[in-house]
Amino acid sequence: MNARTDFTKTDGVAAAAVLASAIGVFITGSLTTLAETSQLLTTALTWSGAVGPLIGKTGVGVIVWLIVWSILHAIWRGREVNFSAIYTVSLILIALGWLLAFPPVFKAFSG
Amino acid sequence: MTISEREFWTVLHGMVFGTIFLLAFSGGFAGLWSLNPELTKVAGIKERIKRLLIGMWTMAIMAWLTVFSGTYIIYPWYRDPDPSSSRSLLLANAATKAWHTFGMEWKEHVGWFAPILATAAAFIVTYYGASLAEKDRLRKAVLVLFTTAFAASAVAGLFGALLNKVAPIR
Numbered sequence: 001m002n003a004r005t006d007f008t009k010t011d012g013v014a015a016a017a018v019l020a021s022a023i024g025v026f027i028t029g030s031l032t033t034l035a036e037t038s039q040l041l042t043t044a045l046t047w048s049g050a051v052g053p054l055i056g057k058t059g060v061g062v063i064v065w066l067i068v069w070s071i072l073h074a075i076w077r078g079r080e081v082n083f084s085a086i087y088t089v090s091l092i093l094i095a096l097g098w099l100l101a102f103p104p105v106f107k108a109f110s111g
Numbered sequence: 112m113t114i115s116e117r118e119f120w121t122v123l124h125g126m127v128f129g130t131i132f133l134l135a136f137s138g139g140f141a142g143l144w145s146l147n148p149e150l151t152k153v154a155g156i157k158e159r160i161k162r163l164l165i166g167m168w169t170m171a172i173m174a175w176l177t178v179f180s181g182t183y184i185i186y187p188w189y190r191d192p193d194p195s196s197s198r199s200l201l202l203a204n205a206a207t208k209a210w211h212t213f214g215m216e217w218k219e220h221v222g223w224f225a226p227i228l229a230t231a232a233a234f235i236v237t238y239y240g241a242s243l244a245e246k247d248r249l250r251k252a253v254l255v256l257f258t259t260a261f262a263a264s265a266v267a268g269l270f271g272a273l274l275n276k277v278a279p280i281r
Binding site for chain 1: 219255
């Protein structure tokens with residue numbers, strides 16, 4: 001692990017990492033709530049009978065995170081972006097992800 | 112003096128990975144906080160980055176090991192339909208039901224936020240390195256990601272410890 005010392009790096013790479021992680025958190029939280037509303041979705045997310053739908057909720061969250069990260073990284077690398085705006089959106093997505101994964105909230109949508 | 116396979120994995124998941132995670136967080140947080148030209152000279156920042164990277168990647172790796180071992184090895188034992196499983200025992204008693212419906216259901220989902228956020232934070236520190244000291248906005252954003260990852264782990268770890276007291280996996 002070599003520490004880089006290039007002081008001219010743009011914010012694009014950081015923005016991609018921050019926003020993608022926030023989207024991963026949001027997707028995981030959203031699927032937690034959505035699975036409560038749809039038996040069909042719960043079944044679709046149950047990739048393993050032993051683990052149940054948790055494997056699909058978290059699996060989709062991780063897969064989406066990695067895909068979004070690689071796309072945003074490729075697009076924003078070397079570019080100056082509006083980091084403050086992207087960071088604010090990311091914080092909102094992370095907060096929503098937490099909220100949607102909170103049992104009293106997702107159970108309120110339970111059928 | 113014996114320990115079952117299930118107890119071994121529970122200890123590894125909660126105490127070994129969890130303890131290393133906590134230690135790495137403490138080091139990483141202190142390193143990130145002090146990565147500030149006003150607090151540390153440039154030579155000190157470059158020297159500090161190496162330790163910071165070790166701490167942050169250790170935390171990220173431990174977070175992944177914790178969620179993988181928890182979800183794919185321990186959780187199936189916990190949720191086994193057998194009446195003697197931890198989940199069955201908790202749900203069978205109105206006084207303990209909420210340990211599953213609130214505690215376990217929060218823990219199993221929120222715990223996955225930790226490795227995602229910790230990996231993003233570690234990647235940013237790796238990419239920007241010492242230049243992060245000059246980018247105060249980015250450094251603070253990484254601190255927030257890193258601390259949020261810790262908060263997710265704290266929720267999961269706390270309920271994990273409590274659940275293991277109320278309905279241990281054997």
